[in-house]
Amino acid sequence: MAQLLIELFSEEIPARMQLGAARDFERLFGAKLAAAGLSFESLKAYVGPRRLALVVDGLPKETAAVTEEVKGPKESAPPQAMEGFLRKVGLTQDKLVLENGVWLARIEKPGVKTADVLGDMLREVILNFPWPKSMRSGTSTFRWVRPLKRILFLFDGEVIPFELEGLTAGNLTEGHRFLGSGQALLVSDFASYHKALTGNSVILDHAERQKIILEQAKAVCAEAGCELIEDQGLLEEVAGLNEFPVPLLGDMDPAFLTLPPEVIKTSMRTHQKYFAVRDKGGKMAAKFVITSNMKAIDGGAEIKRGNAKVLSARLSDGVFFWKEDNRPEGKRANFDQWLTKLNGVTFHAKLGTLLQRVARIEALARDIAPFVHADPAIAGEAARLAKADLASYMVGEFPELQGVMGGYYADAAGLKPEIANAIREHYKPQGPSDSVPEAAVSAAVALADKIDTLIGFFAIDEKPTGSKDPFALRRSALGILRILRQHNVRVSLNELAGFWYKSLLIYAGPGRAVYVDTDNWRGSAGPRVAEGDGEIFDNYLRDFKQGLLESPIWVIPTDRDYDLDIMYEHVPNVPEVENALLAFRSYTSVAPEFEDFMADRLKVQLKDEGHRFDIIEAVFALKDGDIVRQTLRIAALEMILKTPQGDDLLATHKRAANILAAEAKKGDLPSAEPQALSGAPAVETALLTQLNTAKRAVEAGLAGEKYIDALHHIAALRQGVDAFLDGVLVNADDAAIRANRLLILKAVCDLSGEIADLSKIA
Numbered sequence: 168m169a170q171l172l173i174e175l176f177s178e179e180i181p182a183r184m185q186l187g188a189a190r191d192f193e194r195l196f197g198a199k200l201a202a203a204g205l206s207f208e209s210l211k212a213y214v215g216p217r218r219l220a221l222v223v224d225g226l227p228k229e230t231a232a233v234t235e236e237v238k239g240p241k242e243s244a245p246p247q248a249m250e251g252f253l254r255k256v257g258l259t260q261d262k263l264v265l266e267n268g269v270w271l272a273r274i275e276k277p278g279v280k281t282a283d284v285l286g287d288m289l290r291e292v293i294l295n296f297p298w299p300k301s302m303r304s305g306t307s308t309f310r311w312v313r314p315l316k317r318i319l320f321l322f323d324g325e326v327i328p329f330e331l332e333g334l335t336a337g338n339l340t341e342g343h344r345f346l347g348s349g350q351a352l353l354v355s356d357f358a359s360y361h362k363a364l365t366g367n368s369v370i371l372d373h374a375e376r377q378k379i380i381l382e383q384a385k386a387v388c389a390e391a392g393c394e395l396i397e398d399q400g401l402l403e404e405v406a407g408l409n410e411f412p413v414p415l416l417g418d419m420d421p422a423f424l425t426l427p428p429e430v431i432k433t434s435m436r437t438h439q440k441y442f443a444v445r446d447k448g449g450k451m452a453a454k455f456v457i458t459s460n461m462k463a464i465d466g467g468a469e470i471k472r473g474n475a476k477v478l479s480a481r482l483s484d485g486v487f488f489w490k491e492d493n494r495p496e497g498k499r500a501n502f503d504q505w506l507t508k509l510n511g512v513t514f515h516a517k518l519g520t521l522l523q524r525v526a527r528i529e530a531l532a533r534d535i536a537p538f539v540h541a542d543p544a545i546a547g548e549a550a551r552l553a554k555a556d557l558a559s560y561m562v563g564e565f566p567e568l569q570g571v572m573g574g575y576y577a578d579a580a581g582l583k584p585e586i587a588n589a590i591r592e593h594y595k596p597q598g599p600s601d602s603v604p605e606a607a608v609s610a611a612v613a614l615a616d617k618i619d620t621l622i623g624f625f626a627i628d629e630k631p632t633g634s635k636d637p638f639a640l641r642r643s644a645l646g647i648l649r650i651l652r653q654h655n656v657r658v659s660l661n662e663l664a665g666f667w668y669k670s671l672l673i674y675a676g677p678g679r680a681v682y683v684d685t686d687n688w689r690g691s692a693g694p695r696v697a698e699g700d701g702e703i704f705d706n707y708l709r710d711f712k713q714g715l716l717e718s719p720i721w722v723i724p725t726d727r728d729y730d731l732d733i734m735y736e737h738v739p740n741v742p743e744v745e746n747a748l749l750a751f752r753s754y755t756s757v758a759p760e761f762e763d764f765m766a767d768r769l770k771v772q773l774k775d776e777g778h779r780f781d782i783i784e785a786v787f788a789l790k791d792g793d794i795v796r797q798t799l800r801i802a803a804l805e806m807i808l809k810t811p812q813g814d815d816l817l818a819t820h821k822r823a824a825n826i827l828a829a830e831a832k833k834g835d836l837p838s839a840e841p842q843a844l845s846g847a848p849a850v851e852t853a854l855l856t857q858l859n860t861a862k863r864a865v866e867a868g869l870a871g872e873k874y875i876d877a878l879h880h881i882a883a884l885r886q887g888v889d890a891f892l893d894g895v896l897v898n899a900d901d902a903a904i905r906a907n908r909l910l911i912l913k914a915v916c917d918l919s920g921e922i923a924d925l926s927k928i929a
Contacts, residue, residue, distance in 0.1 A: 789921070
């Protein structure tokens with residue numbers, strides 16, 4: 168067994184790409200080895216600022232000889248089939264073997280030396296490496312993340328002949344740019360490679376660099392009587408910036424502590440890659456941790472002084488922005504000024520300005536508020552102000568602080584605490600590790616924000632495709648699901664879609680009209696309808712609320728001067744539609760797509776939580792848009808299926824459903840309520856009586872959402888169903904008797920029809 172060692176040495180690899188590159192290198196090269204029939208004991212990639220390395224242990228020096236068997240035509244096949252097969256395998260017929268009337272070709276493939284195939288593997292991996300961003304350098308035609316400078320390529324201690332556009336593989340590497348010897352380092356295997364790099368101030372393992380940074384950063388903070396504010400994302404990034412990390416504790420001007428802590432931490436993290444520090448009381452300390460890539464002779468004093476100077480400049484900007492955004496002459500007026508500025512910022516060309524988006528979110532928040540037990544007026548006001556800080560100086564400099572700064576500005580303006588918290592939290596959750604807003608008003612605004620994003624882009628036909636999701640709609644969907652589930656929000660997905668379409672009323676106003684095609688609209692038609700035209704306007708709102716709007720919707724320019732202008736006409740005859748400002752797909756097109764999209768996300772979410780996939784599919788087959796109700800049904804099914812009653816439940820449904828399915832193939836099944844026929848066998852009468860009792864109990868369980876009780880009542884029918892099917896012939900000669908017995912079985916299956924499709928459960 169032999170060892171393979173590869174190092175691709177380049178200019179600095181962006182830190183955010185390094186860990187992904189290591190995983191891709193392992194995956195791609197491992198797949199190449201497997202495809203070539205080369206087994207190995209271990210495969211591990213290493214990555215750093217200037218190198219991407221791979222070591223594979225336990226590789227055979229050559230592949231084993233194999234015999235490939237190819238199945239050919241039958242003995243009775245025409246000559247043309249045999250001729251085609253012989254051309255395919257490159258053999259003559261006398262070399263074939265006849266087994267069980269079928270011709271087989273056995274092709275002997277001799278073993279090949281591993282060293283002879285590794286070069287092509289590396290070439291394909293380099294040329295097809297999936298860097299998020301890459302470049303060509305000099306006269307090269309291949310792309311790499313940064314200019315590739317050197318290739319180390321060893322197998323069993325020997326250099327593999329390899330050349331790529333002037334780069335010839337060898338057995339040399341380089342140490343630290345400044346702390347190393349400055350000479351090329353000779354390598355024969357991974358042990359000597361690791362030793363050479365360590366001796367030249369390079370910590371090869373990314374995880375080891377993270378450990379060094381974290382431990383030493385905690386140590387320097389402890390010496391100063393403070394604590395490190397840990398940040399895993401920053402830790403990974405800093406480990407990717409330094410080959411020989413040396414954490415140093417620097418000091419900043421305590422005057423900057425008057426800034427919100429988030430401003431200080433964001434400035435440190437985003438711009439300078441520093442770790443923030445807190446004192447023993449948990450408050451921000453006037454210190455920071457910088458990770459140097461040097462072991463300075465002065466103990467890092469000059470490095471700390473220079474970085475403190477840069478940080479002071481950054482935070483001085485923050486102080487200026489903070490003062491400007493909190494001008495004492497009218498803090499409440501700042502929000503109004505910022506909202507005015509949003510009218511000049513395009514959110515999306517097909518969705519209008521940011522101010523129009525704010526108006527949609529406000530309308531949505533008011534409609535959603537009752538479902539999360541929030542005050543609609545407060546939720547609407549919070550939603551109206553939620554995006555205002557996007558026009559502030561501070562958020563302009565630190566976009567990561569949108570929402571957070573709005574919360575601070577709302578506090579400074581004396582707004583209600585629930586409004587300030589909603590502004591601060593309405594972007595949550597921003598990922599699987601982020602928390603869900605807990606307050607009712609915050610939840611309403613967060614839902615409104617995400618629903619506007621998701622349905623808005625669906626309405627303009629900008630849905631995610633494959634792996635592409637430029638507007639992060641999947642993340643919005645997951646956030647909606649988490650809020651709905653945590654707050655036990657009892658609203659259907661169709662209702663949420665209807666709320667968004669209702670919010671389109673905000674587009675109507677001076678200079679703009681909302682146009683609806685009356686050919687597809689179920690409401691009353693009229694020429695031009697303003698707010699005062701009560702009947703038609705009420706019909707318009709009614710159709711939004713009931714989700715009946717089947718027409719595309721246009722926002723068009725108009726010279727009418729109503730406060731609210733809604734036009735209903737046969738759209739193809741209206742020339743203004745050709746110049747529409749905005750156009751949206753109909754509710755009846757978007758709502759089902761939205762529901763399916765959310766259902767797919769919820770299925771994945773539930774599966775990741777450990778729920779059985781067949782049970783998930785059984786419940787989702789009902790297409791119920793109430794997320795909470797779906798999860799309750801899944802929980803009830805999982806509970807009963809862990810008990811003997813679960814076996815009864817499935818067996819009862821299976822026996823009845825199998826007979827119904829067989830009969831359905833012969834024609835339509837009868838549709839009516841089963842009756843107690845005169846002269847019916849006792850087992851039939853008993854089952855019908857039991858069925859009627861169970862039906863009332865199941866209906867009561869469904870009404871109270873006590874699904875486990877309902878399922879127990881259905882499972883209790885097993886003995887009666889078994890006795891019925893064992894004691895009577897369902898397919899009786901008498902058509903009336905046959906139909907009635909099929910109706911009894913159909914009633915048995917229908918009992919679970921509002922809980923799950925039990926046929927999908929294994």
